[in-house]
Amino acid sequence: QVQLVESGGGSVQAGGSLRLSCAASGNSFNLNAMGWYRQAPGKQRELVAVISSLGITNTAVAVKGRFTLSRDNAKNTVYLQMNSLKPEDTAVYYCMVQVVGSRAYWGQGTQVTVSS
Numbered sequence: 467q468v469q470l471v472e473s474g475g476g477s478v479q480a481g482g483s484l485r486l487s488c489a490a491s492g493n494s495f496n497l498n499a500m501g502w503y504r505q506a507p508g509k510q511r512e513l514v515a516v517i518s519s520l521g522i523t524n525t526a527v528a529v530k531g532r533f534t535l536s537r538d539n540a541k542n543t544v545y546l547q548m549n550s551l552k553p554e555d556t557a558v559y560y561c562m563v564q565v566v567g568s569r570a571y572w573g574q575g576t577q578v579t580v581s582s
């Protein structure tokens with residue numbers, strides 16, 4: 467079993483920045499992909515960015531150039547640096563980790579609100 471602890475959400479004005487963190491803990495696991503998804507009210511959950519164990523990143527077009535995803539393998543932690551935030555970035559952001567030989571785990575979600 468893997469537990470995820472998310473932090474860093476909040477409210478910010480347009481043009482501002484936030485940094486999300488997600489730390490994974492548990493017994494004897496290795497992580498493959500790690501990343502973030504988001505879900506705005508009335509919309510489906512969508513990919514924001516994911517990073518493989520080798521550091522290869524896939525970033526949504528809507529956030530490319532503004533959001534940066536990174537991971538610290540020693541800490542089993544993934545970070546999402548969000549700059550130049552827009553009101554349309556408002557959503558609940560969910561951390562996702564893929565455990566090698568097992569399934570994906572999801573965080574509880576953290577709210578990001580961007581006001582104009």
